Amino acid sequence: MPRGKGKNSAPAEDIVLERTQIASVIFGMVMVIALIVAGAARLGGSLSQIGKRWGSAVDGASRSVGLSVGTVEVIGLEHVPAVARQIKTAAMIEPGENMFRADPHIIRRRVEDTQLVTKVRVYRLWPDTVMIYAHAAEPTALWNDGERWAVVDSLGRIMTRAKAVDHSHLIKTTGAGGAEAVPALEKAFALAPELRSHVNYARRVAERRWDLVLKSGAVMKLPTDERLSASLLFYAKIEPLAELAQRPISIIDLRVAGRVFLTPKTNQMGGAA
Helix, strand or coil: CCCCCCCCCCCHHHHHHHHHHHHHHHHHHHHHHHHHHHHHHHCCCCHHHHHHHHHHHHHHHHHHCCCECCEEEEECCCCCHHHHHHHHHHHCCCCCCEHHHCCHHHHHHHHHCCCCEEEEEEEEECCCEEEEEEEECCEEEEEECCCCEEEEECCCCECCCCCHHHHCCCEEEECCCHHHHHHHHHHHHCCCHHHHCCEEEEEEECCCEEEEEECCCCEEEEEEHHHHHHHHHHHHHHHHHHCHHHCCEEEEECCCCCCCEEEECCCCCCEEC
16 A cells, blocks of 8 residues: 655655755856846946945836935924924925835924924825924023023923013023033923922022922922932822922922932921922
């Protein structure tokens, strides 16, 4: 009787054929590379020149099938057309370019490097549109340099054309380096939004951290910027129960991670919670 063949076994000739096909593909790739190198040497060129010619050929092919940039749109800056024009220039993408070269990550970095806008997002809408979404830097705080009040935007820059009197609702800050540190403070406030309404002004200390002077008269001592967000997140968790911002306290010290030290307005010794 003939012997039965296993279901998982493959005929020897099929294995040989498969190996032959793989070898042929590898050999073909090696030959193509060899021909490119030989052609570059014969023409007195270089691989970089070959790369440029290949890139031009790919760009031409993309245009021929409609995969080239037709429109670059900037959304979110309609009220500041001058900034929108600067952003479009910074993107460095022109109509007619290969859509595959319009890398959203690279374009976003170029736009962010202008330091003119925040919350940048870039999308490719196939086959021919690049869309850039961005927010203009907005007035965020007032800062006193010791002589006058100035408006600071969400990137920590002085808005020279903005008048402090028109933005009196913004949080007030003082101290050397205060303007540049405003973005970190705003990010931290987002974790404890109720705290903002209790703050009279923020005082920059040694260009490393903030003290918040509350409307109750208490001073909240915050840690360095690296631990600022974690500190206010901890505060936001305990405040609903402790109501520290409204108690008769002179100092609320949050500089030690996970602890809050209180100094009452009387002469009694401060406690720790």
